Amino acid sequence: MYEERPARLDGAVVWAHTPAGPSGGAVLPDGCMDLLFHDGRLLVAGPDTGPHAAGEADGGAWTGVRFAPGDAPALLGVPAHTLRDQRVELAALWPGGRVRRLAERIADAPDPSTALEALALGLAADAPRPDPLTRAVARALAQGRTVADTAATAGLGARRLHRRCLDAFGYGPKTLARVLRLQRALALVRAGTPYAEAALTAGCADQAHLAREVRALAGTTLTAYTATATGG
Structure with a gap:
């Protein structure tokens, strides 16, 4: 069973599986x-470029805080692209003793998800405020604006925008735009919107374009995804 709720940290989500x-x-x-x-351990999930197994094979419950796009690198102290398509122990990034104490505190808490959320809030309190430019780039691409338009609005050249996106999101702006467009389309599909309408509304050229993106980024088909997402 999967559940999520808005976190007290701006733009983040607390989830449990x-x-x-x-x-x-x-x-x-x-x-x-x-x-x-998970299982007494703190880990970091880097930005994905394809589907990743949900972790059922490991057994037991998972708890997570999903940060807003671009926010996590400043909180964790590591560029996003160094963790692309990876799940790594937090102890590989931070001193082991500190991570061990934090993990023990969460394991002993009555509600691990609340304790993990408190850890995220503490990290945010000690870190610089989210970069408004990074937030603006994510927002523009999520709205379906082109990479060129987004770069111009941000006052960045193509190369600088690409570097900033690698550090903040883990991949360049074109890939980020594809990922966010796919998420828009799949949200519409889950809400019952016909495939062709979901594709056009999300910014795809047509239903065939959306089908190709689902295969490339989600590793499945539209029909299979819909059956899984709706329990059909």
Whole structure:
């Protein structure tokens, strides 16, 4: 079972996943990074460029804080592109003793998700405020604006925008735009919007374009995704 709620940290989401069986769906690219707690361990999920197994094979419950796109690198102290398509122990990024104490505190808490959220809030309090330019880039691309228009509005050249996106999101602006467009389309599909309408509304050229993006980024088909997402 999967549940999520808005976090007290701006733009973030707190989620919990308790496997109900031996297999389940995949985590799809969303432009975000997550701080994870599982089996007494703290981990970081880097930005994905393709589907990632949800973790049921490890058994037990997972708790996470999914940060807003572009926010996690400043909180964790690592450029996003160094963790692309990876799940790494937080102890590989921070001193082991500190991570061990934090993990023990979360494990002993009555509600690990609340304790993990408190950790994220503490990180945000000690870090610089989110970069408004990074937020503006993510917002523009999420709205379907072109990379060229986004770069011009941000006052950045193409190369500088690409470097900033690699550090903040883990991949360049074109890939980020594709990921965010896919998420828009799949949200519409989950809400019952016909495929062709969802494709055009999200910014795809047509339904065939959306189908290709689902295969490339989600590793499945529109029909299979809909059946999984709706329990059909």
